[in-house]
Amino acid sequence: MSKTILVTGATSGFGKAIAERFAKEGYTICITGRREERLAEIKAALEKQYGVKVVTLTFDVRDRKQVEDAVSHLKTQVEHIDILVNNAGLASGLATIDEGDIDDWEVMIDTNIKGLLYVTRQVAPMMKACASGHIINIGSTAGNVVYKNGNVYCATKFAVDALTQAMRIDLLPYGIKATAINPGMAETEFSIVRFHGDEERAKGFYADVNALRAEDIADIAWYCASLPPHVCINDLTVTCLTQANSVYSIKEAERVKPA
Ligand code: NDP
Ligand code: 8X3
Numbered sequence: 374m375s376k377t378i379l380v381t382g383a384t385s386g387f388g389k390a391i392a393e394r395f396a397k398e399g400y401t402i403c404i405t406g407r408r409e410e411r412l413a414e415i416k417a418a419l420e421k422q423y424g425v426k427v428v429t430l431t432f433d434v435r436d437r438k439q440v441e442d443a444v445s446h447l448k449t450q451v452e453h454i455d456i457l458v459n460n461a462g463l464a465s466g467l468a469t470i471d472e473g474d475i476d477d478w479e480v481m482i483d484t485n486i487k488g489l490l491y492v493t494r495q496v497a498p499m500m501k502a503c504a505s506g507h508i509i510n511i512g513s514t515a516g517n518v519v520y521k522n523g524n525v526y527c528a529t530k531f532a533v534d535a536l537t538q539a540m541r542i543d544l545l546p547y548g549i550k551a552t553a554i555n556p557g558m559a560e561t562e563f564s565i566v567r568f569h570g571d572e573e574r575a576k577g578f579y580a581d582v583n584a585l586r587a588e589d590i591a592d593i594a595w596y597c598a599s600l601p602p603h604v605c606i607n608d609l610t611v612t613c614l615t616q617a618n619s620v621y622s623i624k625e626a627e628r629v630k631p632a
Contacts, residue, residue, distance in 0.1 A: 375425070377451045378598075379403040381434060381492055382461030384411040386561030387511060390587035391458055391594045396423040398595065403428045403447060403454070405461065434461045434488025435480075444495035453503055456598055457496045459489045459533075460511040464526040464567040478525045485529035489536065497540070500549050507550040509594055510537045514557040514610060514619040523619070526567075530555075534608070541607065550605040552597050557612030557619065559585035581624040582615045 378395045382388040384406035392404050396419040404427065406412055412429040419427050428450045432439035447454075462485040466477035493508065500506030515523055516530030534553055541551035564575035589611070597606045616622040 375399055375401050376455040377401040377453060378456040379454050380458040380460055381405045384408045386587050387590045388460040389415060390591035394591035394595050396425045399425060401426045401451060405430045407433050434492060435483040437491050440491040440495060454496055454499055456507045458509045459492060461488055467522045469522055470524050481525050481529050486532045501547045504547045507598055508540055509552045509554060509597060512553045512555040514555055516555055517610060518619045520619045552606045553608040554593055555608060555610040556585055556590055557616045558582060561587050581626055583613055583625050585613045
């Protein structure tokens with residue numbers, strides 16, 4: 374019987390790449406997001422290319438009832454969830470604490486913290502019942518070190534770090550692994566969303582930094598998931614070569630190239 378992975382926020386970026394990486398390994402794939410058409414396209418592509426079963430669930434992680442209904446439906450489609458990747462998330466805006474848009478703050482807190490909790494609360498009991506499973510939370514370097522204007526987004530990712538630690542403790546007796554993957558700058562739709570659809574500004578953010586790709590994070594998720602049963606990566610921070618942490622980065626042009 375094939376193993377099953379549930380990836381939230383799989384309509385683009387990391388989530389989409391993680392779904393594809395695990396489809397390549399023969400997993401049954403459950404993908405979620407709000408954009409139904411994209412989920413349908415990804416399902417068709419993965420089924421065609423890898424011959425795996427793909428289940429799509431269209432819901433907003435901020436809506437507790439939608440999350441409960443979606444996971445209830447999922448239970449009729451798959452027997453067990455081996456891996457949950459809590460990936461759905463976003464930054465909205467970049468402003469000082471005295472000028473930030475409170476609506477942006479609500480969206481980030483509701484998605485990155487409460488959404489992650491709603492999904493986990495539904496899936497963790499399924500894993501507990503089988504005394505096995507792996508929860509991979511996508512944190513961020515923003516959850517290691519706060520950067521200027523990052524305030525609330527950083528706070529949500531600090532919360533993801535705390536919750537990953539908490540999950541590892543609470544689920545320890547049941548053999549359930551909890552891993553935080555903390556990426557630095559990666560060129561996905563992330564900055565387009567952060568800058569409220571300003572694609573030029575988003576492009577400028579990644580100019581000449583050779584940022585991480587979604588596929589890099591997918592390979593890392595696969596690495597964490599494919600280790601022997603007794604080995605659990607607790608947290609893993611990854612940046613591109615021109616970034617040291619969430620505060621310090623340079624441009625490719627500033628890097629001394631090997632002779
Ligand atoms: P993308 O914008 O490309 O993908 C975000 C995904 O999250 C989409 O599939 C989106 O789906 C989903 N999503 C957002 N809000 C909701 C919601 N309310 N309900 C359901 N799904 C939602 O960005 P990334 O792939 O870069 O981001 C993925 C995760 O990685 C996020 O948690 C982000 O904070 C984190 N991260 C990103 C980094 C980066 O530099 N790119 C670095 C470190 C961490 P849809 O819109 O269809 O609902
Ligand atoms: C996303 C990375 O540095 O853009 O979590 O906040 S950063």
